[in-house]
Amino acid sequence: MQVKKMIQHVRQYQVPLQKYMAMMDLQERNERLFYKLLIDHVEELLPVVYTPTVGEACQKYGSIFMRPQGLYISLKEKGKIREVLRNWPEKNIQVIVVTDGERILGLGDLGCQGMGIPVGKLSLYTALGGVRPSACLPITIDVGTNNEKLLNDELYIGLKQRRATGQEYAELMHEFMTAVKQTYGEKVLIQFEDFANHNAFDLLEKYRSTHLVFNDDIQGTASVVLAGLVAALKLVGGNLADHRFLFLGAGEAGTGIAELIALETSKQTNAPLEEVRKNIWLVDSKGLIVSSRKDSLQHFKKPWAHEHEPVKNLLDAINQIKPTVLIGTSGQGRTFTKEVIEAMAAINKRPIILSLSNPTSQSECTAEEAYKWSQGRAIFASGSPFPPVEYEGKVFVPGQANNAYIFPGFGLGLIMSGTIRVHDDLLLAASEALAAQVTQENFDKGLIFPPFTNIRKISAHIAANVAAKAYELGLATRLPQPKDLVKFAESCMYTPAYRTYR
Numbered sequence: 346m347q348v349k350k351m352i353q354h355v356r357q358y359q360v361p362l363q364k365y366m367a368m369m370d371l372q373e374r375n376e377r378l379f380y381k382l383l384i385d386h387v388e389e390l391l392p393v394v395y396t397p398t399v400g401e402a403c404q405k406y407g408s409i410f411m412r413p414q415g416l417y418i419s420l421k422e423k424g425k426i427r428e429v430l431r432n433w434p435e436k437n438i439q440v441i442v443v444t445d446g447e448r449i450l451g452l453g454d455l456g457c458q459g460m461g462i463p464v465g466k467l468s469l470y471t472a473l474g475g476v477r478p479s480a481c482l483p484i485t486i487d488v489g490t491n492n493e494k495l496l497n498d499e500l501y502i503g504l505k506q507r508r509a510t511g512q513e514y515a516e517l518m519h520e521f522m523t524a525v526k527q528t529y530g531e532k533v534l535i536q537f538e539d540f541a542n543h544n545a546f547d548l549l550e551k552y553r554s555t556h557l558v559f560n561d562d563i564q565g566t567a568s569v570v571l572a573g574l575v576a577a578l579k580l581v582g583g584n585l586a587d588h589r590f591l592f593l594g595a596g597e598a599g600t601g602i603a604e605l606i607a608l609e610t611s612k613q614t615n616a617p618l619e620e621v622r623k624n625i626w627l628v629d630s631k632g633l634i635v636s637s638r639k640d641s642l643q644h645f646k647k648p649w650a651h652e653h654e655p656v657k658n659l660l661d662a663i664n665q666i667k668p669t670v671l672i673g674t675s676g677q678g679r680t681f682t683k684e685v686i687e688a689m690a691a692i693n694k695r696p697i698i699l700s701l702s703n704p705t706s707q708s709e710c711t712a713e714e715a716y717k718w719s720q721g722r723a724i725f726a727s728g729s730p731f732p733p734v735e736y737e738g739k740v741f742v743p744g745q746a747n748n749a750y751i752f753p754g755f756g757l758g759l760i761m762s763g764t765i766r767v768h769d770d771l772l773l774a775a776s777e778a779l780a781a782q783v784t785q786e787n788f789d790k791g792l793i794f795p796p797f798t799n800i801r802k803i804s805a806h807i808a809a810n811v812a813a814k815a816y817e818l819g820l821a822t823r824l825p826q827p828k829d830l831v832k833f834a835e836s837c838m839y840t841p842a843y844r845t846y847r
Contacts, residue, residue: 456490457503474753475838673709758811
């Protein structure tokens, strides 16, 4: 009855941000009911508690702030981070999602107001992956903000100073990483979220060999997109090695996806990584990434600088490279123009077009544009949700390449097997498990991802596959290995139910 009553209450609001506030209010007041509601109405409420609404919530976080959620660690607490962590009432933490708010979705530097992201992500860890809410800890590291508007806003909740960088920043992060391991042990999963490019790659590189770390923007996105591509091959035929990939955007998401595609292709064909990478091209703000630009490139772009004359824009790149797959990770809305999609449709019978930037306003193109401009031939998926599209009497259901498919199940797999490090093969295992969940019925609608209604079942399969790979690689510490990993995953999942009292 409470679920019925609450869903009606949430539906009466027309404005998504009001729905978000009603849901956050419920989470504070009655956690079990919040999760029960979210699980029972996952397709309707996911866009409310996460993208795209969470983006607007972060922009206005100061003005809608009622009571703090999560743990704030500021520059002023340098030298005392361990004490701050000890203040958190729960002692048995399994997952931490941490941000410094520098690159929130496609919205840029929102400083301390980025807290909406770790809070939102962790509610999905519980609802979709069954991790106990008390075992989740959202953290925002406040090192200031370079956002002038926030610095001048009296309702801004963070430090009113420019961002700390360089050594000061590195020392604070190192103290934080050390304190987390001392406080919560070797097996706590630390998920980096919405850090700026330079920091994201450095942090992942620096701590992947000493901590259980995962960057959702680099690795989670890559795993979801790879799953979508593996599923899409059933519609277009061929193997990954037979396709050519062109990216618009060469930041965390773009290079992360490219690297995982290369890893999987190399695994399938036994060809060296350098060889496989030649089928994958990236366009950044200065044009196609080619070898003549190598000296001026950031280190994470260098592997993608191939031999080719310079090409200034995306359309020319498509006409010269002739890709079968076009992937947008640019954070720039409306960059897949009519000419771009028509060029893809002219080269390919079924062009695969993924416009992955969030929130909806930053999407490279809409579902309707992709289907119309390709005469209904495109296989399309996006980062934010789009409604079904009718074109010439046929209804197309756009897939959503949402990280929420992967990270909750991935995290559950790590936790239930007691894994101590994240290996790239675990990401491939998660992708394979997700792609295997797409049914013929989904394909018939043009979907390359399964619907979210079964997400807990999907998460259990992903968790089982990830755990199996962790046992195989000797990274799992929970011994002996359970016989049926899917059943074990389901038995580990938190289910919101009221206890019965006599």
